Amino acid sequence: MVDRTVAKRAMLDMPPLSAPEEQALRTVPRELFLPGLELTDVYAEQAVVTKRDQERGVALSSVSAPAIIATMLHRADIRPGHRILEIGSGGYNAALIRELTGAGGDVTSIDIDPEVVDRAGRFLDHAGYRDVHVAAADGEHGFARRAPYDRILVTAGAWDVPPAWRDQLAPGGRMVVPMRIRGLTRCLTLERAAEGHWSCVAVDMCGFVRMQGAGEHWEPMPYLNDEPDRRVGLRLEDGPSADVAALRRALAREPDTVWSGVLVQAEEPTDDQDLWIATAADEWALLTADREAIRSGLVTPTWALGTPTLLNADGTGFAYRTLRRHPTREGRWEFGAIGHGPQARATAERLCDLMAAWDRDLRGRPGPEITLHPVSKPDHRLPAGRVIDKRSTRMVLNWTATTEEEKKEEL
Ligand SMILES: C[S@@+](CC[C@H](N)C(=O)[O-])C[C@H]1O[C@@H](n2cnc3c(N)ncnc32)[C@H](O)[C@@H]1O
Incomplete structure (x- = not known):
C-alpha cells in the first residue's frame, strides 16, 4: 500500500512524503482498525465505510483512503512534540499522527458519534497507542480542554471554519480541512495570516463524509424527475x-x-x-x-x-x-x-x-489564491475575487493573483 502511494504521488508530481511520514504508514497495521475485513480490501486504495445513514443512503463514518490520509499528514507537517487535534475519529489516522508526534507529543481525536469514539479507543488500545486521547464531542467547538494545538486535522467535510478552531490553534499553527466550496470539496491547508485572516497554502482533491452537528450544512438538492433509480x-x-x-x-x-x-x-x-x-x-x-x-x-x-x-x-x-x-x-x-x-x-x-x-x-498553472476572512470584514477590505459567504468566514477565491505573480516573474 505504501509503495503504491509513494509511486502514485511521484507519477502525479505531488511532493514526496518525508521519511517519518512514510515510516509511520509502514508501521501502523491498518487491519487492526478494520477488523473482519480481508487484507486485500484493508490495503486497497479505498475508503472503507464503517457506518451508513440508511435513510439518506450516505456514509456517516469511514476509515479514509490511504492516498488522502498520506496527503493530509504531509500537508499537516507534523513534528515530534506537536500537540494535535483530529476531528473525526476511526483510530487509524490518530495512530499515524501519534507515530509522527512521538511520545513527547499529545494527540486528541474527537468524534460526534460516541459509537465511533468507543470503537476507535478500543482499536487504539489494542494496537498499543494507549496515550491517544479520544472523546465524544462536536468538532464545531473544537476541544478546548486540551488546547492549544499546533495542528488541527479535520477528517470530515466541513462547510466553514468555526471560531473555535481559530481560538484553539497555537500561534504559527496549521490546519488541514476538507472544505466545501460552492458544492465542490477541496482539502485546504490553512495558516493564520496577518489581519486575522486565513491563507491557504495548498489545495488537494478529496471527498469526505459530511460534517454533522452544529456546523452541518445541506444545500438544496431538487430532483428534476421522479423516476426511481434513474434520477x-x-x-x-x-x-x-x-x-x-x-x-x-x-x-x-x-x-x-x-x-x-x-x-x-x-x-x-x-x-x-x-x-x-x-x-x-x-x-x-x-x-x-x-x-x-x-x-x-x-x-x-x-x-x-x-x-x-x-x-x-x-x-x-x-x-x-x-x-x-x-x-x-x-x-x-x-x-x-x-x-x-x-x-x-x-x-x-x-x-x-x-x-x-x-x-x-x-490550465497547468497554480490554482486560485484562497483566503478566509472574518464575517465582519466589509467588501471593500476584501481582496479581489469571488466572495463566498459562510456563517463565520468570508472565503475569497482570486485567480488573478496567481497570473499577476507569474507575469511579474516573467518580467
Ligand atoms: C472519514 S471519518 C474519519 C476517519 C478517521 N479519521 C480515520 O482514522 O480514518 C469521519 C468522521 O467524522 C465524524 N464527524 C462528523 N461530524 C463531526 C463533528 N461535527 N465532530 C466530530 N466528528 C464528526 C463522523 O462521525 C465520522 O466518524
Whole structure:
C-alpha cells in the first residue's frame, strides 16, 4: 500500500512524503482498525465505510483512503512534540499522527458519534497507542480542554471554519480541512495570516463524509424527475435562483449539445477547471445522476456525483458539462456542454466559453489564491475575487493573483 502511494504521488508530481511520514504508514497495521475485513480490501486504495445513514443512503463514518490520509499528514507537517487535534475519529489516522508526534507529543481525536469514539479507543488500545486521547464531542467547538494545538486535522467535510478552531490553534499553527466550496470539496491547508485572516497554502482533491452537528450544512438538492433509480438532480449551493418546476420541464425537452474544442487525455486531472467555473459563474450548480440515468442516455455528465452546470439567467433551463472521445484526435477527449430548456444553446455556449478560458489562461498553472476572512470584514477590505459567504468566514477565491505573480516573474 505504501509503495503504491509513494509511486502514485511521484507519477502525479505531488511532493514526496518525508521519511517519518512514510515510516509511520509502514508501521501502523491498518487491519487492526478494520477488523473482519480481508487484507486485500484493508490495503486497497479505498475508503472503507464503517457506518451508513440508511435513510439518506450516505456514509456517516469511514476509515479514509490511504492516498488522502498520506496527503493530509504531509500537508499537516507534523513534528515530534506537536500537540494535535483530529476531528473525526476511526483510530487509524490518530495512530499515524501519534507515530509522527512521538511520545513527547499529545494527540486528541474527537468524534460526534460516541459509537465511533468507543470503537476507535478500543482499536487504539489494542494496537498499543494507549496515550491517544479520544472523546465524544462536536468538532464545531473544537476541544478546548486540551488546547492549544499546533495542528488541527479535520477528517470530515466541513462547510466553514468555526471560531473555535481559530481560538484553539497555537500561534504559527496549521490546519488541514476538507472544505466545501460552492458544492465542490477541496482539502485546504490553512495558516493564520496577518489581519486575522486565513491563507491557504495548498489545495488537494478529496471527498469526505459530511460534517454533522452544529456546523452541518445541506444545500438544496431538487430532483428534476421522479423516476426511481434513474434520477437526475441538481445541487444548488450558494443559491442561484432556480425555478424547479421549469427545470423539470427543461430536462424533458430535447437537449442541445455544443463542443468546446478543449481537449484532454484520459485520466488527466482537470479539477481546477471545476473550481474555475464555480468561481467565474454566478448561476453555478452541480448535476447528479443515478447510474441508470446515465446508462439509458437520459444525461451524459462527466461525473455522476457532481458535474459543473450553469443555469440560465432566470433559472428555468440549464447546461451541464459532458465529454466525448474526440472524433479525429487519437487518445484525446473533448469537453462539451449539453443544454436543456429555454436558452439551452446559449447556456451551453457560455459553459464552453468558460472551459475555453480555463484552457487558454489557467490550465497547468497554480490554482486560485484562497483566503478566509472574518464575517465582519466589509467588501471593500476584501481582496479581489469571488466572495463566498459562510456563517463565520468570508472565503475569497482570486485567480488573478496567481497570473499577476507569474507575469511579474516573467518580467
Ligand atoms: C472519514 S471519518 C474519519 C476517519 C478517521 N479519521 C480515520 O482514522 O480514518 C469521519 C468522521 O467524522 C465524524 N464527524 C462528523 N461530524 C463531526 C463533528 N461535527 N465532530 C466530530 N466528528 C464528526 C463522523 O462521525 C465520522 O466518524
